[in-house]
Amino acid sequence: xxxxxxxxxxxxxxxxxxxxxxxxxxxxxxxxxxxxxxxxxxxxxxxxxxxxxxxxxxxxxxxxxxxxxxxxxxxxxxxxxxxxxxxxxxxxxxxxxxxxxxxxxxxxxxxxxxxxxxxxxxxxxxxxxxxxxxxxxxxxxxxxxxxxxxxxxxxxxxxxxxxxxxxxxxxxxxxxxxxxxxxxxxxxxxxxxxxxxxxxxxxxxxxxxxxxxxxxxxxxxxxxxxxxxxx
Numbered sequence: 001x002x003x004x005x006x007x008x009x010x011x012x013x014x015x016x017x018x019x020x021x022x023x024x025x026x027x028x029x030x031x032x033x034x035x036x037x038x039x040x041x042x043x044x045x046x047x048x049x050x051x052x053x054x055x056x057x058x059x060x061x062x063x064x065x066x067x068x069x070x071x072x073x074x075x076x077x078x079x080x081x082x083x084x085x086x087x088x089x090x091x092x093x094x095x096x097x098x099x100x101x102x103x104x105x106x107x108x109x110x111x112x113x114x115x116x117x118x119x120x121x122x123x124x125x126x127x128x129x130x131x132x133x134x135x136x137x138x139x140x141x142x143x144x145x146x147x148x149x150x151x152x153x154x155x156x157x158x159x160x161x162x163x164x165x166x167x168x169x170x171x172x173x174x175x176x177x178x179x180x181x182x183x184x185x186x187x188x189x190x191x192x193x194x195x196x197x198x199x200x201x202x203x204x205x206x207x208x209x210x211x212x213x214x215x216x217x218x219x220x221x222x223x224x225x226x227x228x229x230x231x
Contacts, residue, residue: 001134002027002103002110005142009099012218013092015226022087023100029079030104030145037075038105042067064184069144069176073169076101076141077148088153092221095214098149102141110138132200136207140179143210148172150217179206 010023045067053062080088080097088094110133118126151168154160182202186195 001130002107002138002142005138006100006103009096009103009142009146009215009218012215013096013222014219015222016090018087018093018096022083023097026079026083026097026100027104027107030076030101030106031108032104033079034072034075034101034105035108037078038072041071041075045071058187061181061184061187064180065177068180069173072105073144073148073172073176076105076145077152077169077172080149080152084152084156088156090221090225091150091153091157092218092225094149094151094153094156095146095218095221096149098152099142099146099214101149102143102145103138105145106133106138106141109141110134136183136203137179139207139211140176140203143207143214144172144175144179146214146218147175175210179203182206 006023006027010017010020042063046063049067049070050059050062053059053066077098079101080094083097087097110130113133114126114129117129148165148169151165151172154164154168155162182199185199185202188195
């Protein structure tokens with residue numbers, strides 16, 4: 001499924017589409033390098049960051065909402081700095097390549113969760129996990145990384161400097177953290193099925209919204225690049 005979304009993100013551009021080999025390189029960065037870096041950094045920062053956790057906040061929620069976005073968004077988009085001089089010719093290229101990195105990250109993360117579900121709950125658990133992650137967290141990773149990638153492109157193309165990148169990276173982290181908060185709402189009411197249903201509904205809505213926004217922004221910037229304003 002992440003490869004299917006990769007093609008849809010690439011094809012959101014009508015003009016000067018990015019070469020698929022480069023898209024796959026960025027996808028592989030997210031699937032391999034970013035996953036390894038995230039694992040190392042989250043393990044290293046877990047204990048120090050936990051010292052700032054309020055006592056009433058569950059550790060799982062703290063890790064999901066604070067630690068994961070803080071680590072994962074920078075490592076996913078770090079691969080774009082290898083491309084920024086030659087491949088980020090237009091602003092929307094940052095969105096497209098950022099989404100590719102996020103989709104690679106989601107592919108490996110999905111595989112881990114799906115194998116765990118298969119081992120614990122059998123084929124039914126694997127199928128449910130696969131469908132849910134395809135329709136929610138996969139879209140979230142693509143969209144949040146696209147936002148951070150847009151920051152890389154804006155800093156490169158418009159000479160806005162590190163400020164543009166940091167601003168959009170922060171937005172990417174906030175998107176990721178909010179999604180994880182919605183997904184973790186059952187931690188507050190473990191026996192309440194209505195909380196689980198509300199959580200599921202919110203992650204569906206949020207993931208769908210940010211994914212649609214990402215593709216719409218790619219199309220908008222693509223049109224502007226093809227028909228720049230004069231004067």
